[in-house]
Amino acid sequence: MNTTQWGGMTAVFLACAVEWVEAFTIVLAVALSIGWARAAGAAAAALAVVAALIAVTGAGLDVVQADIAIIRAAIGLFLLLFGLRWYVKAIRRYAGRTTLHDEAKEFAATREKIGHAEARVAWAVAFKGVLLEGLEVWLLVVALGRSISYGQAAGSAVAALLAVIAVGLVLRKPLTQVPENTLKFTVACALLAFGTFWSLGGLLDEAKVWPLGDATLVLLFTVYAVAGRLSAFKLRMPQLATQDAHP
């Protein structure tokens, strides 16, 4: 496997792990209300929908005989849209402008939401929660799967799911120790690096735009990572100054 494939698989694994951690929190909260069997059933039903979507899309993409450059450009643009959203969110969280995602709070909120609800409502909460997180996983597998390999991307998503389930079953509590913002920021930098490379490489002559070839991906990732952390620091400075002035 080459650097691009390893990078892509790592990005899919980390991004999916973050999504599965969020889904696990919801399932855990529901399991305490309606039992593990029903909550796991709801999660399994949602995962079946996601698996079907991944399988159908994979088969569909195999049938489409579009020019590889057009597909790369389309996927690159999608990765830019997806990556920029995650990048901005992570910078805002680093800068203290948005509160960090707290699995313990999410868990408490879900428990409160289903506190007096009927079992079928709680089941639906688990199903919808896993489905929504799973849809993001589906989008990632479709986007990166076309350029690494669909099997490798789907395999990375499944590996992330199994890892989260294994840790979650051992701990039996929300996975609050997972550094979600750092993971999301890292994944956002990877998505932007792949998106930048493929969108322009697909739209224009790749050899002219990126004369360094695949090695550019590492450079792009580093630039986005350093620039992102610096901008978070810069955005945090006025807040620190205010705190110093009004201790």
Place this chain on the structure above:
Amino acid sequence: MKKILHLIFGDARNVASVLLAVALAWIVAPWMPSASGWVLVAALFAAAFWQAA
């Protein structure tokens, strides 16, 4: 459906940022193809900073 579209594309600012950044790189490409990629990076970073601020 609205939630799924938001999952894919983000809000209007996000879509506008990406489209503008790519358009800018596209405009630069005929004159300086090897610089167009870095124009895209700079434009995306500026958009991210603007959105985060």
